[in-house]
Amino acid sequence: MKSNVQAWSKDMYGDRGEATAPALWQALHGHSRFRPRYPSEEVVRFLASSGYTNILSRGLDYGCGAGRHLNVLHEFGYQPYGYDVSQVALDYAAKTCPIATLLAGGVHKYQCYFNVAIAHGSLYYASKKHLVANIATIKLCLKRGAKFFCTLKPTCDKRLYLPDNEQLGEGCVRLVSNATNEAGMVMCFLTRDEVAGVFCKWNDVQVQLRTVGSGRDTPFAADDPDNRSMECDWLVTARS
Numbered sequence: 001m002k003s004n005v006q007a008w009s010k011d012m013y014g015d016r017g018e019a020t021a022p023a024l025w026q027a028l029h030g031h032s033r034f035r036p037r038y039p040s041e042e043v044v045r046f047l048a049s050s051g052y053t054n055i056l057s058r059g060l061d062y063g064c065g066a067g068r069h070l071n072v073l074h075e076f077g078y079q080p081y082g083y084d085v086s087q088v089a090l091d092y093a094a095k096t097c098p099i100a101t102l103l104a105g106g107v108h109k110y111q112c113y114f115n116v117a118i119a120h121g122s123l124y125y126a127s128k129k130h131l132v133a134n135i136a137t138i139k140l141c142l143k144r145g146a147k148f149f150c151t152l153k154p155t156c157d158k159r160l161y162l163p164d165n166e167q168l169g170e171g172c173v174r175l176v177s178n179a180t181n182e183a184g185m186v187m188c189f190l191t192r193d194e195v196a197g198v199f200c201k202w203n204d205v206q207v208q209l210r211t212v213g214s215g216r217d218t219p220f221a222a223d224d225p226d227n228r229s230m231e232c233d234w235l236v237t238a239r240s
């Protein structure tokens, strides 16, 4: 099992564990359970706090998947643009939000173009180097002062501690266990300080820890070993 998963996930990026191979995403998007229909509460809150906008505003969903947030961008007044590394995902996104512009080949040519951007669950399936490069690319795509929301994975997330993980170094692993339906994925996990470092050139940076299933009603430290059985996310908002 282990060698199959490892071979399966090394098709395009070789053995260096730089990013999750697009072939894995293509396969996953073929299953309906990986195409959630309803938006994440955090994305809705972020767009609501950013206010409604006018028809000339453009919103980018980086790693849009099957497109559940493209309609939300539209509802808040943005012309929706979705980018994804998976063509299968983009094909579903086209059905979910027919008015969206879908970008298959990257976003590099859209410099200073977007009034808002979101990246929900799409940036951390890669090495830290890739993650940093992708966030820098998103910054270049945003107009000056435009807002960005993303989720990142904290070091308290249970995936980092799954026993079969292939260690890739620098807080990065390739998941071998399929306990979270993510076998083969490369994932990187960041401390709060690392998140601050990644966003050091942004303005108005806010970082919140969201946990699911802690059973605690008090705040806790993300690096506390007692907290290593939970689903966690950093919720990051920033201005370019």
Ligand SMILES: C[S@@+](CC[C@H](N)C(=O)[O-])C[C@H]1O[C@@H](n2cnc3c(N)ncnc32)[C@H](O)[C@@H]1O
Binding pocket: 025, 036, 040, 062, 063, 064, 065, 066, 067, 068, 083, 084, 085, 086, 089, 119, 120, 121, 122, 123, 125, 126, 134
């Ligand atoms: C867990 S899904 C989340 C999809 C969507 N954002 C949502 O919230 O439903 C992650 C998505 O990110 C895409 N993805 C992963 N790495 C990417 C990258 N480097 N560039 C663009 N898309 C990426 C995957 O193809 C997948 O569709």
